[in-house]
Amino acid sequence: xxxxxxxxxxxxxxxxxxxxxxxxxxxxxxxxxxxxxxxxxxxxxxxxxxxxxxxxxxxxxxxxxxxxxxxxxxxxxxxxxxxxxxxxxxxxxxxxxxxxxxxxxxxxxxxxxxxxxxxxxxxxxxxxxxxxxxxxxxxxxxxxxxxxxxxxxxxxxxx
Amino acid sequence: xxxxxxxxxxxxxxxxxxxxxxxxxxxxxxxxxxxxxxxxxxxxxxxxxxxxxxxxxxxxxxxxxxxxxxxxxxxxxxxxxxxxxxxxxxxxxxxxxxxxxx
Numbered sequence: 001x002x003x004x005x006x007x008x009x010x011x012x013x014x015x016x017x018x019x020x021x022x023x024x025x026x027x028x029x030x031x032x033x034x035x036x037x038x039x040x041x042x043x044x045x046x047x048x049x050x051x052x053x054x055x056x057x058x059x060x061x062x063x064x065x066x067x068x069x070x071x072x073x074x075x076x077x078x079x080x081x082x083x084x085x086x087x088x089x090x091x092x093x094x095x096x097x098x099x100x101x102x103x104x105x106x107x108x109x110x111x112x113x114x115x116x117x118x119x120x121x122x123x124x125x126x127x128x129x130x131x132x133x134x135x136x137x138x139x140x141x142x143x144x145x146x147x148x149x150x151x152x153x154x155x156x157x158x159x
Numbered sequence: 160x161x162x163x164x165x166x167x168x169x170x171x172x173x174x175x176x177x178x179x180x181x182x183x184x185x186x187x188x189x190x191x192x193x194x195x196x197x198x199x200x201x202x203x204x205x206x207x208x209x210x211x212x213x214x215x216x217x218x219x220x221x222x223x224x225x226x227x228x229x230x231x232x233x234x235x236x237x238x239x240x241x242x243x244x245x246x247x248x249x250x251x252x253x254x255x256x257x258x259x260x261x
Binding site: 064 | 188195196197198199201202205209242245246249250251252256257258259
């Protein structure tokens with residue numbers, strides 16, 4: 001997946017355009033199907049229990065849960081649109097996003113990346129690459145790497 | 160360069176530039192971002208730009224501080240604003256917390 005630099009997002013809301021292969025599209029959609037992976041208990045308001053109370057912690061967890069539900073619902077709607085991907089040549093596609101949609105997709109992909117990492121036991125990434133993984137762990141590791149790949153492609157548009 | 164999304168302003172930030180002594184006393188909460196090996200460096204920089212409206216150079220400085228020293232103090236704020244920022248940063252998946260200043 002590659003950002004097409006000639007297409008700039010602007011305040012008028014013109015979309016950002018990405019070039020994506022058919023295979024990348026399949027992988028992107030399969031990766032996004034994993035959402036959500038991160039448990040709300042991952043979110044801690046403070047490391048010092050004296051800083052905030054239980055109510056504030058609970059509010060944070062509720063806000064994160066609401067966000068998960070909103071993102072999950074939006075994912076279903078967003079990618080059910082047949083016009084999300086346009087044909088570009090024989091095998092490749094164009095994928096367009098507004099700036100706002102890109103912010104949202106970056107968050108979703110990051111949740112999958114962080115959630116996979118947490119489920120793998122929060123390893124150092126170099127260590128994780130040397131581990132012999134079970135099938136389930138290998139799927140999580142792949143999801144973590146793939147979501148990072150797509151995030152990097154999206155972030156190109158901001159560079 | 161593509162524009163980033165508009166910064167997410169916490170309540171009341173635009174109302175007054177000067178802080179009164181009381182607000183200064185109340186600003187005893189630190190918003191800290193902690194290092195983890197999984198968030199991409201460019202992503203963290205982007206999040207700091209988006210949440211705080213910082214220029215890229217400042218956002219990148221804080222990102223590198225997190226990466227190299229394990230944490231970065233992002234802002235010192237009142238309880239409510241610090242909580243707002245932590246919610247924003249955690250919504251992006253960063254390990255950010257608020258801590259009472261000693």
